[in-house]
Each structure stands twice: as structure tokens, then as C-alpha cells.
Amino acid sequence: MNRYALLLLTLCLTLQTVNAQEEILLKDYRPKSIYNIPKTVVEKAKFPVIDMHSHDYAVTDEEIRQWVKTMDEHGVEKTIILSMQTGKAFDSIYAMYSKYGDRFEIWCGFDYTGYEEEGWTKKAIKELERCFKVGAKGIGEIGDKGLGLLNSRPTPAYGMHFDDERMQPLLKRCGELGMPINVHVAEPYWMYEPIDQYNDGLMNAAEWQIDVEKPGILLHAELINTLETAVRNNPGTIFIACHFANCSHDLNILGNLLGTYENLFADISARYAETAPVPRATKAFYEKYQDKLLYGTDMGFEPSMYKTTFRILETLDEHFYEHELFGYHWALHGLGLSDATLKKLYYDNARKILD
Numbered sequence: 001m002n003r004y005a006l007l008l009l010t011l012c013l014t015l016q017t018v019n020a021q022e023e024i025l026l027k028d029y030r031p032k033s034i035y036n037i038p039k040t041v042v043e044k045a046k047f048p049v050i051d052m053h054s055h056d057y058a059v060t061d062e063e064i065r066q067w068v069k070t071m072d073e074h075g076v077e078k079t080i081i082l083s084m085q086t087g088k089a090f091d092s093i094y095a096m097y098s099k100y101g102d103r104f105e106i107w108c109g110f111d112y113t114g115y116e117e118e119g120w121t122k123k124a125i126k127e128l129e130r131c132f133k134v135g136a137k138g139i140g141e142i143g144d145k146g147l148g149l150l151n152s153r154p155t156p157a158y159g160m161h162f163d164d165e166r167m168q169p170l171l172k173r174c175g176e177l178g179m180p181i182n183v184h185v186a187e188p189y190w191m192y193e194p195i196d197q198y199n200d201g202l203m204n205a206a207e208w209q210i211d212v213e214k215p216g217i218l219l220h221a222e223l224i225n226t227l228e229t230a231v232r233n234n235p236g237t238i239f240i241a242c243h244f245a246n247c248s249h250d251l252n253i254l255g256n257l258l259g260t261y262e263n264l265f266a267d268i269s270a271r272y273a274e275t276a277p278v279p280r281a282t283k284a285f286y287e288k289y290q291d292k293l294l295y296g297t298d299m300g301f302e303p304s305m306y307k308t309t310f311r312i313l314e315t316l317d318e319h320f321y322e323h324e325l326f327g328y329h330w331a332l333h334g335l336g337l338s339d340a341t342l343k344k345l346y347y348d349n350a351r352k353i354l355d
Helices: 003-022 061-074 087-103 120-134 168-177 202-207 220-233 242-246 251-260 279-288 303-314 339-354
Strands: 049-054 076-082 104-107 139-144 181-185 239-241 264-267
Touching (some): 076 087, 087 120, 168 220, 220 239, 220 251, 239 242, 242 264, 251 264, 279 339, 303 339
Parallel strands (some): 181 239
């Protein structure tokens, strides 16, 4: 091989190496903060905590015992289990978790079976009352991502939304029974945007994308309207809009509702990564609506999960990542909430609803 051929081969191999180094997929991007700034580990919440949004993640007695141990270690007094279930499935979950006394409170779902048939509402109320007698203290998580009320079991209610007249007697009865309703409407706004180079939340958006062209689907603003109608028409019923009502991109939307309706609260579960990148605006929102916000997790029961949420809420740490819990590429920042706000967020606001 002459020296010119050798030089050409070396150049080709070098270019291939450079190209290989440049081909990093966004889904594999795992940056590590290089900044020499405070890194705070919060082992236990500053004040007692009630977790207002979790699910039956633990499926054995041993797992539940471990969960209780983890709660003790991190200052969590009680966890609300949003079972979404009715019938025997609810009874089974209730029997498993109720053995641990006041550490868990189990909420049921709505039974939509036969929702298109005449007389369905009366049947649904009957099952609601049965679950209440078993021990259900609330309803949730009841969800509508655009196609209807789909995430209550065993039957999804395609095409029926929160503001449907068939739902009205059921929502009213919850208020009469003193059962709050945890409501999931819409999804984060990135999921409605095109999956392209301009999408700010691309990695999560691609996984949870909403098909905005699907016939009959309600989009973000329309779903918020269905929530507002239900809240307005049922002043005697407490509603909890979970995940900031999926208004992380514009918390003013939620703020206007919280400021208008006394019977509406919001939980912060599973939207830490969506709000921590904008700490000043988010902190201002927490402080302004400190009487209407509820701590929640919705991310399992690992110790690291609790510590991450406490770090975001309590500290002033800057530019840190949490790749295991969250799917975004953004750096997170601590909010450094005031003690008065933390007490209400962690505990006092929940007590107003549960007592």
C-alpha cells in the first residue's frame, strides 16, 4: 500500500470515528452537572407529610410493610391509594391496605359499565355507595385525556366527559357522601405539539403523544372546560385536579380556576420535572396558591423518589438532573419554598379535605 493510499485510509477511519462520536441519540442523553454548587440530600421532609396521590404499587404484604418503613424514614404520615377500582377488585385492594390502619386511605373509582344504557347513573351511584360502605373515602384517579373517561375500572366510558349530564348526579352524590374526587384532565402541553426539533419536551412528548387528529377527541383547553363545568355545577363536592391539571406550561390557567372555585384543589404529583426547570415562576405560583395545593408523588415508593421531591420543594439547589424518575433532558432547580407554604402543601391542606 503506497503512502497516499495509507493516508486516505487513515483519513476515512478518522472521519468514521468522528461521525460515530457525534451520533448520540437524544434518548441516550444523560448529562451530568459540572457545576461546583451546593448539592443537598433531604432524607426526611421538613414537616409531616400526607401523600395525596399514589396507587397500589405494592402488591404483597411484604412490599406494603417496606413501603410503611420507607414512609416512616422520610416523614410521610399517610398515603392516599387511588385504586380507580370498583367491585371485587376494589374490595381486594381495600382489604390488603386497610390492615395498616391510618397509614393508607383507599379511594375507589366509578363503575361505567352500561354507561350508554338508560338507568346507568342509578347503578353507578349504587356501586359508589357500596364502595363507601366498604371503606372508600374518595374517588380517583378519574381521567379524561380527550376520548372520554377511560381510566376507571373495569369499563372505560368512551365519549363521556366530566361535564356530561349523566355524570352530574354521580358527582353531586360524592359531595353528599363527603368523598373528594381526584381528576386527571388532559396531558402536558408538549404531548399535543408536533414531534419535531422544536418540541421542548421531546423525549416525553414522543412517548405520550396525543393524536390530535383523532375523530371526536377533545384537546387541552376543551378538557379544562369540562373540569371547570363539573366544579362549577357541584359546589358541594371537593375536586382535586391532579398533576397541576396538566397546566405546567401555563400555571395561570390553573391559578384562575383555583382562585374562582372554593371547592377546587390541585395536587402536584408527577409534574416535578415539568415545573422545576422554571423555579422563580413556579415558586411564585406555590406561594400565591399555598392554600389550594397538595403534595403527591405518583411515582412508586422508592426512598430516592421521596428525597428528590423534597429536594425540589425545600432546597435552593440548582442545575441537577434526575434521569431515573423523569424522562426530560432539562436540568432541575430547587424552589426553596417558605415554611408556611411547605406546612400547608405537605399536610394542612390535605387535613382540610380528609377531616
